[in-house]
Amino acid sequence: MGTEQVPPFPSPTATPERPTGQRSTGAGPARWFSDRAGAFWSLVTDRPVSLYAAAVLRIGYGLLYLVFLLREFPHRDEIWGPGSPWTPELAEQLFDQSGWNSILTLSGSRTYFELCYGIALLTSALFMLGWRTRAVSVLFAVVVLSFHARAIFMTDGGDNLILLMAVYLVFTACGRRWSLDARRRRRARVRAGKAAAPVRSSWLRQLSATRRTLTTVVHNCALFVIAAQVCLLYGAAGLYKVQGASWGGGTALHYVLNLELFQPWPALSHLVDQYATVIAIASYVTVLLQVAFPFVLFGRLKYPVLGMLLGMHIGIAVLMGLPLFSGAMIVADAAFLPDRFYEFLARTVRQGARRVGLRRPAPLGGARARSVPPQLRGGLPDAGQPAVPERGLASDPR
Structure with missing residues (x-):
């Protein structure tokens, strides 16, 4: 009995080997659903998708409506103004039935109408250029809705689609690419690269991260709605x-x-x-x-x-x-x-512009070279002057 060999006690971390071909029946469907839900959530929340496509939509519809208003400028009074056969009173009666509304019917003054038309032209141009896109996109949607509702019987399928897209683009980050806003943010990042980063509290950082996530989710969902609208x-x-x-x-x-x-x-x-x-x-x-x-x-x-x-x-x-x-x-x-x-x-396009001399070549080092402090651009620092490390570009806060 003293010579008997006691079998080794199994380690608590050891797991029994599963025979080949045997599958776990407990967590299979739940694990599959969890993986798919996690992948979908990452797709929606990680980063905004199709930023360039959103910029093309902004530029395209802003330009289209600007050209449309300029084209109808000689006939603006007969279509939307006080001289239109479809009078503001008739439009108001239709609004009571359809639920539409228009800022053009708030007053019958010709001066007020000309002011609204000028604001519409300016809004379309600013929306196309991407200046303060968050606020201007809302104003552009109001302009398109007002002009569409004022002369609803003189529109076609193009007006209907532009109206829908103007509303959808309010919820997108369509000003992050190819816009004056993007240019202003690039310059701000370059200036921020030369200064010390501000110290923010933890709750401010969490608030900023929540804002970025919410903006990303809304943008991605709006682009999905745009794609579904076109498919429909x-x-x-x-x-x-x-x-x-x-x-x-x-x-x-x-x-x-x-x-x-x-x-x-x-x-x-x-x-x-x-x-x-x-x-x-x-x-x-x-x-x-x-x-x-x-x-x-x-x-x-x-x-x-x-x-x-x-x-x-x-x-x-x-x-x-x-x-x-x-x-x-x-x-x-x-x-x-x-x-x-x-x-x-x-x-x-940039390479073609540089080739014909319309654009200056980019400095060596790309965008990061512009964030190097001036004392390092002329060469090595003096012996008694400490070298200043290069600071990377900050991420886009929006």
């Missing part, structure tokens, strides 16, 4: 066309080209209408692109689809005389291009 628009338009006999027979564009209301250049419309085979193919391709658009957004097939949609909208603008609608749709389609495409585009 294309999908509904395509499915509606499928139900019509003229689109199924390939003759819909033939009838469109012969409508006098949509013939800015009748000779060009009649010339295109002579090619019956091309008209039929274009009708089928239009329906196919609109129905397939929501299903090709997560692969490389979206790039040729976006290219064909660009050609389709250019054709609508030229042949049907609807440039505002076509421009609004082209800008909306640009939201689906990734940021790396816009970064490549901006890099190419």
Whole structure:
């Protein structure tokens, strides 16, 4: 009995080996759901997505509405002003039924209307340039809503889409790229790199982190709503066309080209209408692109689809005389291009500008070289002068 070998006591940290092919049945679905929820939460809260696409939406719709207001400047009184056949009293009666509202109906004075029109022009320009984008985006949405509601029977699909996008862009960080705000923040970071960082309390740091997270979540959700809106628009338009006999027979564009209301250049419309085979193919391709658009957004097939949609909208603008609608749709389609495409585009433009001498070459060291204190730019410091370490650029607080 004294010679018996006692089996070693198992270590408390040791785990029994699981036979090959045996799966845990307890935490499988819960672990999978937890991983997916964590990945989704990280996607929504970690960083704002598609900042360049949001900037393109801001620039595109601000420019479109500015050009639209300038184009209608000679006719502003007949459309929105006191001389309009659709009087403010009639507009107020419609507002009581529809729930719309407009700042243009607050007064019937011509001076007040001209002031509102000037503010609308200025707001569109500032929104396009990205000056104080947080506040100006709200003002731009109010301007678009007011002008749209004042003459609601004289609008088209382009006005409706611009109105929706103006409201959605209020909730995005569309001023972080290609804007005067971004330029001002870059200069502020350069100046901050030369000074000591301010000491902030822990609760201020937590408040700033909460603000950044909330801004990121709202921005990402707003961009998702924008993408869903465009997908719904294309999908509904395509499915509606499928139900019509003229689109199924390939003759819909033939009838469109012969409508006098949509013939800015009748000779060009009649010339295109002579090619019956091309008209039929274009009708089928239009329906196919609109129905397939929501299903090709997560692969490389979206790039040729976006290219064909660009050609389709250019054709609508030229042949049907609807440039505002076509421009609004082209800008909306640009939201689906990734940021790396816009970064490549901006890099190419900068290189081309330097090549022709329109832009000075960047200093050696890039952006960090501008944050080095002046005493280090001329060379090494003096023997009796301590070297000042280079301070990195601060992160974007917004």
